[in-house]
Amino acid sequence: MTSDPVGERQDVPAVSPAEEGEVPDARAIRRFTAQAGNARGGASLGALLSDVYYAVITLAIGIGLALGAAQALRVALPDEPAVHAPRGLSLPTLVVVLVVGLAGILVSLAGRLGPVGAGGAEASWWLSLPVDRRGLLRPAARRLPVVAALVGAVLVALLDAGLLSDAAGHVARVAVTAALAAAALVLLAAVLQSRGVRRSTTALVGDLLLAAAPVAAVVLALGDWSVRSVPTLPWVGAAGAALVVAALAVLVDRRLGRIPERSLRESGSVATQAVGAAVSLDSRELGRALTDGAAAPARRRTSRLRTARGAASALVTADLVVLRRSVRHVVQILVAALVPVLVTSVPQLASPFGVLLSVLVAGYVAMSATGEGARRAQMAPVLDRLLPLGLKSVRRLRMVVPGAAMLLWSLVAFAAVGRWTGGVAGWLALGVASTPVWAAAAVRSSYRPAPDWSGPLVSTPMGALPTGVGSVLARGPDVVVLGLLPVWVAILLRTVTPTLVTVQVLCAVVAVAVASSTATGTLLERMTATQEELEKQRREATR
Amino acid sequence: MPKNVSQPVVRAQDLLVGYGGAPVCAPVTFTLNLGKAVALVGANGSGKSTVLRAVIGLLDPSGGKLSVLGAEVDERDVAFRTAVASVLDDDAYFPALTVAEHLYLTARGHGMLGADELVSRLLEEFGLVEHARSLPVALSSGQRRRLLLAAGFARPRSLLVLDEPEQRLDRAMRDRLAQRLVDEKEAGGAVLLATHDPDLVLAVADRAVHVADDVTRVLPPGEAATLISRENP
Known part of the structure; x- marks a missing residue:
C-alpha cells in the first residue's frame, strides 16, 4: 500500500436514507439469512435429523468398510524379509x-x-x-x-x-x-x-x-x-x-x-x-x-510460438506452452513418476498386484495432468476451429504433448518395473509402446461431454443416478483399462515378451483411433441410433 | 454531515493500479469532494473498474497515493464500510431471500430505523414492487441489476461508487438513475462512477477522468461525453 496515512476517517455518513439506529451483531445477520433460507427450503427439524442420521450412518458404514479393507490388506501383506534388501x-x-x-x-x-x-x-x-x-x-x-x-x-x-x-x-x-x-x-x-x-x-x-x-x-x-x-x-x-x-x-x-x-x-x-x-x-x-x-495474478511473457511452422505445429506448441506454464501439472507428473519407483522399493508392497495398481493409478494421475490444452478446448470449442484443421486431426495433434509427457513418465515408471523383475530393456519397450494409450486417454477424457443430470434415474450402489452419467465419466478410464491389457498381463506374469509388446502396439493404434473420434455418444447410444436410422430407412422403403 | 467537508472524499495522486505488478492504465490523478460526482470514462478494458476496485479496497494500488475520506483505504475498517457504498457487477444473491428481504438485509444490517418505509420507497423507485416477493432466480438480468442499485441506496454513505450502473437498464430507468444521482450530490454525497453512457456523464458528472494506457486526462463532462460517443459510435 503506497498511500500516506493522512489521518482519521470521517465517520459520519453524509447521506442517510433513514434515521440510523444500532447496527445488529453478526449473529443476527446470519440468523436472518438462515431463517429465510430454512423457511423456503422446507428445512424442518425432522428433515434435519433425518439428514444427520443418514450422514452418520453413511459415514459409519464407509469407515467400517474401509477399516475392513485395511485389515484385509494388512493380513495379505507378506512379512518383512529377514534380510534387508x-x-x-x-x-x-x-x-x-x-x-x-x-x-x-x-x-x-x-x-x-x-x-x-x-x-x-x-x-x-x-x-x-x-x-x-x-x-x-x-x-x-x-x-x-x-x-x-x-x-x-x-x-x-x-x-x-x-x-x-x-x-x-x-x-x-x-x-x-x-x-x-x-x-x-x-x-x-x-x-x-x-x-x-x-x-x-x-x-x-x-x-x-x-x-x-x-x-x-x-x-x-x-x-x-x-x-x-x-x-x-x-x-x-x-x-x-x-x-x-x-x-x-x-x-x-x-x-x-x-x-x-x-x-x-x-x-x-x-x-x-x-x-x-x-x-x-x-x-x-x-x-x-x-x-x-x-x-497468482501475474502477467505472462508473451509466447511468440517461434517453433510453429504451420497449423499443426502451432497447435502442438500452444499445448506445450499451456503445460509448461502450469507448475502444478508438471509437479503432478514428476510425483506420479516416482510412485512405481517407491512401490517396487518396498518389499511388502512389491507384489505383482501392488506394482500393477501403482502403475495404473500413478499413470492415470500423470496422464490427467497432461491434457490441459484439450480440456480448455473442450470448454471453448472455438479454440479447435481457429486453425484450418479437421476436428479429428485436431484431436490427434492434441495427443502429441500428452504423449511426450507420458513417454518421460513411462521411461521412469517402466524402468522401475524392469528393475523389480530383473530386466529393464523389454519393459522400456513395453512402456514406449503403451505411451499412445495414455495420450489417447488424456484426450478422450478431456473431450468428454458434461454429464446429463436430467436423464431418468437408476438405482446404483452410490444412490440414484441419471442414466448415462457413468458412461460419460468412464470416457478416458475405459481406454486406460482396456488399452493397457498387455501391460496388465506382463506385470502380473512379471515378464515381457515380444508378443505382448506387439499386442500393446496394436492396442495403442486402436486407442488413438477411438480418442480421435468426435462422436460424443457412447457405443451403445451410437449402436441404438444406427439401428433406429436403419429401421426408419426400411419403413420408408416399404412405404 | 462529515466533520470535515473541506477534505476531499477521494484523493488519487498518480495512482497506479494493476495485477501482478503490471499497471493496467496510466497513473490516475483526481480529487472528489462531497456534493460532487466524477465519472471515469474510457474504452473497454482501459482500467476504469480496476481504479474503482482500488478506491473501495478490493485491490492494493501498485503505486501513487490514494486516500478515501481522509485516511488510507482499508475496507476492514468499519467506518470505511459505513461511509463507502459500492455497486459493482456482482450478480450473486441469496437464493432463498426475496428481493425485499435483500433490501431489508442491507438496511437493517446498517442499522436503519425506518427500514420498512425505506424498502417500500426503494422498491417503488426502482420498479421492483411487483417483484418484492420474488426470489432472485425469477428475476431478469435487468431486474437483478435494479435490485443491486436499490441496495446501494438502502444504507448510509458519504461516497457512492458505481461500476457502469447503466448496464442492463432501459432508457427510462437510466434517466431515473441519473436524477437519483443528482439528488445524491444535492444531499451532500459524493459519487464516483465508471460509465460508457454520455447522457449519464452530462447529467451527473462535474468532471470526468479519461482512463487510458498512455495518459489519463481530467475533462469537462461535455468533452467526455463527446469522447464516449466517438469511441462507441
Missing part, C-alpha cells in the same frame, strides 16, 4: 512419506480454498455491512479445519491399520495425532491468510511439500536409510498438541476481521466452484477451480 524402503518409511505427501496436499488445498472465504451472496451482501466480520466468518473459518481433522484422522488411521499396526490403541493414537496435525496446518494457513500472505504462496508451499515427499523417499532408498516405526504422540503429547491447536483456533478467530475482503472473495469463489464441481462429479471443472482460482 539393498536400496529398499521399509514400510514405515513409506507411510511417513505418504503422510508428508498428504500434508502437502492439505496445505496446498488450504491455500487454494482460503482457508477462510466468503463466496457469492455472502461476499456481496454481508461483507459490506458495518458489523464485526468475525461473527460472519466464524462458521466458514471452522469448516475447513474440522473437515481436515476428520479426513486426516481417517486417512492416516487407515494407512496405519492397513499397513502397519493391528493394535486398536495405536491406531486411535495415530488418528488423534493426524487429526490435530491436520487441523493445525489449516489453522496456520488461516493465520498466514490473515497476515496478507498470498493464497498462491501457501498453495505453492503445499505443492513443494508434496513434490518433496517422493523425492525424499527415493533419496532415503538410495541411501539405504529407513525408519522402523511411524512417530506418534503419546496421549500426554496429544493433549499438549490439542492445546496448541486450540490456541491457534483462538488466534485465527481474533484475526478473522483482518482478512482482506479481496482474499475472502477469491477464496469463496474458488470454494464455491470447487464444491459445485465435486458435487457434479466434474473433475475437469474441479481442476480448473483449484488451478485458475488460486493462481
